[in-house]
């Protein structure tokens with residue numbers, strides 16, 4: 001079968017997109033569509049149906065082509081060709097119609113879809129905007145408000161919703177054959193003499209669009225999508241759609257699209273798109289490795305973390321048992337879960353019946369014996385290796401053969417934990433990020449003896465529960481927290497060398513981070529870090545000046561938001577963060593104690609120290625074989641720590657400025673601040689000398705395996 005098939009049966013021409021796996025609109029598919037339409041315009045067909053072969057209608061433009069020289073026909077040419085047909089053209093949608101795929105459908109004169117189909121314009125998630133008329137046709141078809149939501153959220157809508165807003169004209173029930181139903185619908189269009197409806201010629205409904213509608217949307221997006229350029233361009237395009245002729249609007253959209261697609265933000269977001277797909281691939285483990293069935297799960301520990309983890313499974317219909325030592329702790333844990341679901345209901349994200357269904361899947365127990373039939377156990381108890389070992393000894397006694405035994409430890413040695421069992425091959429780390437029912441990242445920690453099928457099962461399970469899995473080897477803190485410690489260390493050293501808490505935090509938030517490191521400490525509780533340090537050896541704690549300020553805050557009773565004072569002061573009513581001279585006095589006293597002169601630091605200097613420290617440690621993590629590839633580290637930082645997606649993660653950021661420059665910066669910091677924390681990673685040095693990027697290194701590694 002070629003990428004486009006065309007046949008005419010009776011009155012109806014059937015044009016089938018056949019570009020596996022997702023019918024991406026690559027050059028050959030675009031040419032094929034234009035050729036087929038030419039044939040269709042000349043044959044005896046009276047109406048034409050466009051349908052997708054395989055799993056979906058079409059996933060949009062071929063994202064790989066964005067970094068190549070464009071080749072005619074463009075997708076705009078294809079949509080024009082469709083719209084100008086002199087016979088009705090009907091899109092018959094199943095699976096997904098996304099991005100350029102939906103734009104293709106919007107250029108058709110009618111649209112029908114299977115009830116299970118999803119339609120969306122997700123371009124904004126790639127740092128771009130619909131570039132084949134989406135911003136001009138969507139408001140003409142569904143109105144400005146719906147078009148704004150569809151395009152700026154990037155979220156697809158289900159076929160039923162699409163029908164209710166006019167995005168499709170006809171719904172095909174689940175059990176029907178799409179092509180047969182579309183043929184019937186086409187015949188109906190012909191029989192009823194329905195017009196060839198060209199959306200480019202439809203007016204936009206101006207009702208409810210006040211004069212300040214666009215400015216309000218711009219203001220909304222400057223908060224919701226802070227720092228991103230594509231959402232603002234989208235509003236400009238919608239405004240143009242309202243105020244100009246279609247042709248002018250298309251020209252405007254083209255320019256905005258080109259502006260976005262060549263931007264660093266779009267490059268970063270494309271990088272993340274492919275990074276996510278790559279992360280699921282485990283080097284040295286065949287994708288055909290069988291997976292163990294996971295039909296029931298148990299969680300040890302019903303605290304905030306354990307409860308959050310349990311919710312992930314209940315949300316996808318997998319029954320979970322929560323185990324606690326006492327009935328009282330268990331009740332508290334179950335109540336917390338109920339409260340979390342109730343919040344989702346109150347926000348309209350969940351119905352009462354969905355809440356009831358999910359809660360019905362979560363049960364509690366205080367007896368290990370009741371875990372003897374579960375397929376997976378995740379331990380989420382206090383972060384103490386001895387307690388964890390006790391739990392695993394117990395699990396080894398009671399769990400059935402073949403059960404996967406996972407630890408949610410953030411730092412501890414997974415191998416040491418595995419060794420207390422007689423089945424280290426079944427032991428793995430599944431490190432969730434807090435809040436576990438919200439954060440997308442799951443670090444899958446492979447122990448020295450973890451079996452291949454335990455890894456493949458865990459990676460697949462992560463996708464089932466809507467997480468992004470990243471494989472990590474065993475080391476203190478794995479990928480994420482190992483890097484976090486160098487980042488937090490630099491935040492403390494910046495304070496000691498003269499910066500204020502606000503300067504440190506705003507260097508990060510102005511760069512796009514969700515929160516600065518010191519505000520994060522205040523939120524988490526300064527006592528938490530203090531207590532964690534008590535159990536650490538000196539090499540893990542670092543030298544005393546690194547934690548001197550944090551310790552001083554703790555001893556002054558400044559524990560963060562919970563005591564209304566920490567690195568900042570917090571308004572007791574509004575929780576608003578206020579700069580506090582008392583906090584600064586504590587910081588200054590510590591600088592004096594260590595004889596460190598306090599010098600002014602620019603925002604760029606602070607930012608460089610924080611990010612370049614991450615990059616250098618990221619390179620060490622790669623060098624030590626802890627992460628499979630640099631793009632995995634990027635995913636960890638975006639989906640586990642709230643780094644801005646449009647920067648692409650620390651390693652991509654390093655590539656965007658060049659490894660040579662990054663290496664020079666590390667050397668500069670070493671000469672300024674000493675090399676205790678600024679020893680260049682051997683891998684960074686090697687790449688800089690060879691003028692290679694981290695992504696070159698990733699490619700080399702995947703070619704050599």
Ligand code: CAA
Nearest residue numbers: 022024059060061062063064098099100122130131132277
């Ligand atoms: N272009 C190129 N490759 C694509 C692609 C696209 N639009 N969409 C998916 N792929 C590739 C993936 O990289 C993956 O390749 P590998 O197997 O080599 O890793 C393969 O297709 C399968 O994809 P998934 O693993 O993601 O499959 P899935 O079934 O889990 O998800 C999907 C399918 C929902 C369509 C998902 O792939 C997706 O969201 N794709 C992107 C959709 C999108 O963003 N479209 C807009 C493109 S931009 C555009 O269209 C601009 C314009 O206006 C012209």
